[in-house]
Amino acid sequence: MNTAIQMKAEIASYLRFTRAMPLVAFELDKQDIVAIGNSRHEIWVEIKVSIADLVSDRRKAFHQAMCEKRSLPLFTGRAAQRPGTWFFRNFPNRFYFGVPDEIHEKALTKI
Secondary structure (H helix, E strand, C coil): CCCHHHHHHHHHHHHHHHCCCCEEEEEECCEEEEEECCCCCEEEEEECCCHHHHHHHCCCHHHHHHHHHCCCCCCCCCCCCCHHHCCCCCCCCEEEEECCHHHHHHHHHHC
């Protein structure tokens, strides 16, 4: 099983060297990986190594704000954060979850 650090390294390498993105940063804007392309497109990647971690992440203010922006229902329940509780300087052009192969299929149903 991949660890979060291994996954961050693999995905960052892919974004930097395969996709040729000139800027790849770790732990920026509360995201695991942030990459910016030549045309200033911003990609955010959040690494999740377990289904429980993935499900609990839905309650974060960022995901709530993305639901609100897209007119989707907000997640509710314990520890659900309101979208306005965290300031966003902007939203990414693309947002991805990075998950290990072992949980890929199950993660798709949760996302």
